[in-house]
Amino acid sequence: MPDGLRKLLSDDVIRYIGVTKISGPEHKLRAFFRKTLPPKERKLMQGEQMIGHIHSLESFGTVDGPGTRFVVFVKGCPMRCAYCHNPDTWEMAGATDMEPSYIMEQYHRNDSFYQNGGGLTVTGGEPLVQIDFLIELFELCKKDGVHTCLDTSGIMFNPDNAELMKKYDRLAEVTDLVMLDIKHIDNEHHLDLCKQPNTNILKFPFYLQEKNVDMWIRHVIVPGLTDDDKYLYDLGYFIGQFHNLRALDALPYHDMGKKKYEELGIDYRLKDTKPLDTKVLIEKKKVILDGIKKRREELKAAGESFEHK
Numbered sequence: 001m002p003d004g005l006r007k008l009l010s011d012d013v014i015r016y017i018g019v020t021k022i023s024g025p026e027h028k029l030r031a032f033f034r035k036t037l038p039p040k041e042r043k044l045m046q047g048e049q050m051i052g053h054i055h056s057l058e059s060f061g062t063v064d065g066p067g068t069r070f071v072v073f074v075k076g077c078p079m080r081c082a083y084c085h086n087p088d089t090w091e092m093a094g095a096t097d098m099e100p101s102y103i104m105e106q107y108h109r110n111d112s113f114y115q116n117g118g119g120l121t122v123t124g125g126e127p128l129v130q131i132d133f134l135i136e137l138f139e140l141c142k143k144d145g146v147h148t149c150l151d152t153s154g155i156m157f158n159p160d161n162a163e164l165m166k167k168y169d170r171l172a173e174v175t176d177l178v179m180l181d182i183k184h185i186d187n188e189h190h191l192d193l194c195k196q197p198n199t200n201i202l203k204f205p206f207y208l209q210e211k212n213v214d215m216w217i218r219h220v221i222v223p224g225l226t227d228d229d230k231y232l233y234d235l236g237y238f239i240g241q242f243h244n245l246r247a248l249d250a251l252p253y254h255d256m257g258k259k260k261y262e263e264l265g266i267d268y269r270l271k272d273t274k275p276l277d278t279k280v281l282i283e284k285k286k287v288i289l290d291g292i293k294k295r296r297e298e299l300k301a302a303g304e305s306f307e308h309k
């Protein structure tokens, strides 16, 4: 029996299946046995990994974190942002099941492309819906010295759940960068925009700072929905307090997801909204930066230092 297979199976399972001639890549063998073994024997498979429910993989991402990135799009999201351009990731149905080791195999096929300060990013959908899978994947990345980036809305964060927080602590150990998409700084508007409150989302940056995880803030500017200067300034004032803030990505609303809504038969609330003009984007980003600056001036006057490590 090949070593790869021997490694996967306990003696009981080998006795059960009675096969001696089967070979192939480990992820394929695992998938085969997961499908064919009855539940009791399946549990005896050795080194069983968490399964990720994946929408797609992209080998050369350039907008999903620093450098060139291998991007994992996961399925599942409890938010319903009006401007979401990936509504096809909302539901778990239609996912492709993949193990962390399979994803690492795919990453290493193009290893050299990520040497420019790149790495692996998980986005979605909402990656933290599958936190157990995410932990295993990022742990494998760290073993291989791969930079890890999590692109999240923060909606799954819940500091009141002690069991869950143990998982977040494990994840923080192996996460280099979190790109936190704050959809709206005001809770009422957040509820209207995403059908979920932002209460716990706004607690997430405090946790990331405590854990020394670098953070980029992303904010999509949608005409008529998230472009009010008062809230943009408030957003800047809020994020200005965090010492782990490394960048601000103000992103223009675009309507490239429109077609997907038509295909999925979902009503698109922004059908009459025009994409954001680049000139306006620059002005709006400046308002956020003004808020950051103001907060930092106040904190520096109170004795805090914002020197980068």
Ligand code: SF4
Pocket (backbone or CB within 6 Å): 077, 078, 079, 080, 081, 083, 084, 085, 086, 087, 089, 124, 125, 126, 153, 194
């Ligand atoms: S959090 Fe992201 S994936 Fe989920 S609905 Fe909003 S934009 Fe779409």
